[in-house]
Amino acid sequence: MRGDSGRRYGSRMALPAPADHDAPPRTPTPGQAWRTELAATRRLAVPVAMVQVGLMLMGVVDTMMVGRLSASALAAVALGNLYFFNVTAFATGMLMALDPVVAQAVGARDHDAIAHGVQRGVLLALLLTVPTALLMVPSAAVLRAFGQPAEVIDAASRFVWLSIPAIPAWLGFVVFRQTLQAMAQTRAIVLTIVIANVLNAGLDWALIFGHLGLPALGTDGSAVATTLSRWAMALLLLAAAWPRLRHALRPWLRDSARPAALWRLARIGVPIGAQQLLEFSAFGAIGLLMGRLGTVAMAGHQATINLASLTFMVPLGVGAAAAVRVGHAVGAGDAAGARRAAKAAMVWGIGFMLVSAVVLLLAPRALARLYTPDAAVVAVAATLIPLAGIFQVFDGLQVVSLGVLRGVGDTRVPMVVNVVGFWLVGLPIGVWLGLQRGMGPAGLWLGLVAGLAAVGVVLGLRVRHRLAGELRRLHHA
Known part of the structure; x- marks a missing residue:
């Protein structure tokens, strides 16, 4: 079966040059x-x-639109989006197993392995939909348990419930996105995100406020708009990238559904999902602790974390590129190319974050005023933004290192490093400084700096160790 499907499949599929590893006429x-x-x-x-x-912008537009209704509506949608992404973080991370699997297969020019990887990714997404949806159901009880304001819980919970139908679309989009990135084909993804953002904004406008003859649904309208936009995202990407994806999805290979093979793919993805969930929840825990310090502290924290999240998108992209470039090199058996790809990613990711750090350290008040005119909130944010500047460099180091390690298929050690760094170093230090030593918001953020520094340095050393040794391609068939 394997050999026959490879002949049929390979004869039709055109692969991109994986990573400049096809030997040129001159060395x-x-x-x-x-x-x-x-x-x-x-x-x-x-x-x-x-x-x-673009993905982040969809949530920003949701909150900006409902912010015109009331402060409680804004808080409800922000909370609903936060709940959705925290619950889906594990499943999304698991599907990132496609980064090394597909990228290494592209580097090896292994058509069968690409098809198996993508088809198993689709099956894994479908299997993950059910438990992920079940975790959405008790959202109201969870929000109450975490002491969220009573006036926003019902609306936030309805937002989560109305987002449940979007789960298979979201996970399907992740499968297609990771596959195309692993093939170094990103044009269709960018086009899809642009269209989805325009659609989401238009649906928000119509469904929240009741335009175009539609009922004014308020926060529920925002949830419906987001769900429809996520389905559009998945279908648009599949349609736009069909010339690239069709030979990975058709014909359907019978052994793609073998439980043992699915389990091997899941074993690569579980540590990535756990690492993402642990990191997301650590930052979420700091946010919840910040709420204990009052509204002003929380507002200053939100402005700072939003600013840091925007700058983080660049090294996050570099880390994803590193996973692909390193994966291509490993698949091609080019150890020197893998080391070169890792170094290039470090230069771009850390270099950008050094520039970003300088800006945050030099202009904290000016940046804070972009978010709010409230003098008290600006004062808090101005103390936190320089700390964000310090952790920028470590944040860049850790996310690029994660990408490099994902490219070589090393996913378990990064998970352990995240547990230790964020939960055994960062959070305890933040609680001690912020709540017990009376340093307030700055103390909690110093904990984040310590945690990120620990994670970044250890992962950087892990990259050095892994690339110095033998690099073997993953086999999941």
Whole structure:
């Protein structure tokens, strides 16, 4: 079956050049190879970062639109979006197993392995839909347990419930996105995100406020708009990228559904999902602790974390590019190319965050005023933004390192490093400084700095260790 499907499949599918590993007529000099790698990483990282910003922008538009209704409506939608992404973080991370699996298969020019990887990714997304949806059901009880304001819980819970139908679409979109990124094909993803953002804004306008003859649904309208936009995102991406994806999805290979093979793919993805969930929840825990310090502290924290999240999109894109470039090199058996790709990603990711850090350290008050005219909130944010500047560099180091390690298929150690760094270093230090030593918001953020520094440095050392050793391709068949 495997050999026959490979002949049929391989005869029709055109693969992109994986990572400049197809031997050129002349062997490039080390300097030429380095410049080529820097350029290739940049070309892949920029659109991936744009996609991340676009996904973030959809939530921003939701909250801005409902903010015209009332402060409680704004809080409800923000809380609903936060709940959705925290609950789906594990499933999304699991599907990132496609990064090394598909990228290494592309590097090896292994058509069967690409098809198996994508088809198993689709099946895994469908299997993950059910438990993810079940975790959405008790949203009201969970929000009450975490002491959220009573006046927003009902609306936030309805937002979550109305978002449940979007789960298979969201996870399907992730499968297609990771596959296309692994093939270094990003144009269709960028186009899809642009269209989805326009659609989401238009649906928000119509369904929240009751335009175009539609009923005014308020916060419920925002949830319906987001759900419809996520379905549009998945279907648009599948349609726009069908020339690239169709040979990975058709014909359906019978052994793609073998439980043992699905389990091997899941074993690669589970640590990635756990790492994402642990990181998301650590930042969420700091936010909940910040709420104990009052509304002003919480507002200053939200402004700062939003600013840091925007700058983080660039190294996040670089990390995704690193997973692809390193994966291509490993699949092609090019250890030197894998090391070169890792170094190029570090240069771009850390270099950008150094520039970002300088800006945050030099202009904290000006940046804070972009978010609010409230003098008290500006004062809090102005103390936190320089701390965000410090952790920028470590944040860039950790996310690029994660991408490199994902490219070589190393997912378990990063999960352990995240547990120790965020939960055994960062949070305890933040609680001690912020709540017990009376340093308030700055103390909680110093905990974040400590946690990120620990994670970033250890993962950077892990990258150095892994790339110095033998690099073997993953096999999940």
